[in-house]
Amino acid sequence: MMQDVIFIHNLQLLASIGVFDWEKQLLQKLEVDVELLTDIRPAASSEQLHQTLDYAAISQRLMQLVQSQHHDLIETLAERMAACLLAEFNTPQVTLTLRKPGAVPAATTVGVRICRQRQEATLD
Numbered sequence: 001m002m003q004d005v006i007f008i009h010n011l012q013l014l015a016s017i018g019v020f021d022w023e024k025q026l027l028q029k030l031e032v033d034v035e036l037l038t039d040i041r042p043a044a045s046s047e048q049l050h051q052t053l054d055y056a057a058i059s060q061r062l063m064q065l066v067q068s069q070h071h072d073l074i075e076t077l078a079e080r081m082a083a084c085l086l087a088e089f090n091t092p093q094v095t096l097t098l099r100k101p102g103a104v105p106a107a108t109t110v111g112v113r114i115c116r117q118r119q120e121a122t123l124d
């Protein structure tokens with residue numbers, strides 16, 4: 001069973017995000033954690049970056065996606081991020097947490113967590 005994980009924790013992004021008009025006029029801080037299922041053994045034995053999931057490339061892609069357009073809901077952005085990672089990187093499953101720390105002043109943070117699998121994925 002494939003159970004290794006490449007992860008990125010607390011990737012900080014500036015995004016045009018929110019349902020209210022004032023939120024369309026500025027950028028707000030978002031934080032992302034992602035975990036991508038993989039098998040690290042081929043890369044571990046070959047030491048070849050192309051045989052694993054490049055966390056720098058994944059981070060770059062998420063930053064690019066966030067900057068591409070305004071999103072009203074963090075749900076929409078989280079789904080787009082997970083779909084993008086499943087389509088463009090060699091992983092059968094993505095778990096993603098998206099936080100919007102400034103959204104509720106009385107709370108440390110708020111957000112969503114989703115787990116999405118590739119349609120044709122078999123996990124064992």
Ligand SMILES: Nc1nc2c(c(=O)[nH]1)N=C([C@H](O)[C@@H](O)CO)CN2
Nearest residue numbers: 017018019020072073074075103104
């Ligand atoms: N479940 C959600 N609730 C709310 C969202 C959201 O994206 N998902 N967004 C807002 C506003 O944009 C808010 O962040 C402004 O402070 C409210 N609730």
